Amino acid sequence: MKDDAIMTTAATHAAKEPQQPVANPNVSTTPPSRETVGSFTMKVLNGISIAVVVALVPQALLGELLKALVPSYPSLQQFLALIALSASMLPAIIGFLVGMQFKLNPIQNATVAVAAVLGSGVAKVDPDGGFHLQGTGLVINAGVTAAIAVLLAKYIGPKLGQYIVLFLPMIVVVVAGGIGWLVTYPVVNVFSRWLGQVIVGATDLQPILMGAIMAMVFAFLILSPISTVGIATAIFLAGVASGTANLGCVCASFGVCVAGWRANPVAASLLPVIGSPKVHMANIMGRPLNFLPILCTSAIVGAIGGWLGISGTPISAGFGISGLVGPVTALNAEGWGWTFGNVLIIIGIFIVVPLLLSIVFVRLFERAGIIRPDHYRLDFV
Structure with a gap:
């Protein structure tokens, strides 16, 4: 009887204790750390650096060799296309690795990667339908778009709670992706090409x-x-x-x-x-x-x-x-x-x-x- 009374009392106290909410693995519970402009920029640059190595090293090491061998071995053209496609994945890798620098969760990382692709300009709208994928896109603007997406994902994502899956991709794609695609890409593209032409022209002179x-x-x-x-x-x-x-x-x-x-x-x-x-x-x-x-x-x-x-x-x-x-x-x-x-x-x-x-x-x-x-x-x- 005494044991039953103890168990009943314990159960009563347990019922009175407030229920702890179940953690959502897709929502970051860690409060965002304070970032200085310098530390934020360095994390973005580090993400871009790693992404460039991952996406471009295969083409850099094998591209010229395969181009030299393709006339004699046409079957190698498939491998040349393979590494060219891997280079076109650079914007997505930039977005994902920049997100990792900020320790974002999987949903936040994925949305940053999508936004980086949109801002890179690597995919052009095909008049006949679909998209035309070529080159690596604009690396600087992919990084800029990824930075904007990180800010949205990091500071808005946790406030969405259990609705993060529904609303975060939409917000990041429309806002960060839209800014990258429509606003910063034309400006950065013109400036980057101008700077490159100035340097190349000065070197030629x-x-x-x-x-x-x-x-x-x-x-x-x-x-x-x-x-x-x-x-x-x-x-x-x-x-x-x-x-x-x-x-x-x-x-x-x-x-x-x-x-x-x-x-x-x-x-x-x-x-x-x-x-x-x-x-x-x-x-x-x-x-x-x-x-x-x-x-x-x-x-x-x-x-x-x-x-x-x-x-x-x-x-x-x-x-x-x-x-x-x-x-x-x-x-x-x-x-x-x-x-x-x-x-x-x-x-x-x-x-x-x-x-x-x-x-x-x-x-x-x-x-x-x-x-x-x-x-x-x-x-x-």
């Missing part, structure tokens, strides 16, 4: 001077959080401007490799060359003087590249020596070709000269006491 400038700028960008491929594709960088920008990335790769050779294991030292020099981003951003030998090397190599007329594409501009994207693209450019002499020139400008100059300037700045090998130490643990 002053290839040596602009070659040095482009190489220095892209050497810095590839060692920063900003995506070099994203910038190059966004402003449609091509020709000698692209080729010399690529040489800047090459100089950054060899520069940090040489500078950190005595402070890092062999595998870690080679990582900037066979992978990406961005692994040294903290070393350069934390101590800008570490960039000095790379700056000197890239200025000279970029000037030589402008004099030689080293060319590239918007995709190749930001990859450097990784995957041999830059050298292969330069050899396939108009006016070049795979002759013995051209191959020797490309090997010299992409490997021999940057490596030798990196050794010279690294030793020079070391003797001046400005840099030390431990300034370029990589710690992955």
Whole structure:
């Protein structure tokens, strides 16, 4: 009887306790953290950077090779179409990965991805019905649209409660997608093409001077959080401007490799060359003087590249020596070709000269006491 009384009392108290609402897995219960303009922008740029690598690396590494082989092996055309289609998925990947940077839930991420596609302009309305999908779209505007969509999804989504599935996609698509499609795309498209044409035109007029400038700028960008491929594709960088920008990335790769050779294991030292020099981003951003030998090397190599007329594409501009994207693209450019002499020139400008100059300037700045090998130490643990 006593046990029954205890159970009855417990049940009575339990009935009086307020019922806790069941959590909806599609609604984020974490209050939105305060974002500064700088941190918000960096998250968007980081999402774009990762997306560019995921979507464009297959085309960058295999595109030129497959184009060369297709005349002899027509069946490879299917694979060429495959990687071209993967590149067209860039806006969707940008939206999804930007959303992940802000730790959005699946529904919010999906709506941001849809909005980014709408704002990118990658799909054009076909007069005969449906849509025509071509290229990668406008990378900058895909990022801008994704940023607007994130703001809506992050701050409006949680207020919709259980109705998030019904209303959030509609709100984000109409508002963020509409702004990206109708308002920002025409403006950003005109500005991006104008900026690219100005840079390419200036490089054509002053290839040596602009070659040095482009190489220095892209050497810095590839060692920063900003995506070099994203910038190059966004402003449609091509020709000698692209080729010399690529040489800047090459100089950054060899520069940090040489500078950190005595402070890092062999595998870690080679990582900037066979992978990406961005692994040294903290070393350069934390101590800008570490960039000095790379700056000197890239200025000279970029000037030589402008004099030689080293060319590239918007995709190749930001990859450097990784995957041999830059050298292969330069050899396939108009006016070049795979002759013995051209191959020797490309090997010299992409490997021999940057490596030798990196050794010279690294030793020079070391003797001046400005840099030390431990300034370029990589710690992955």
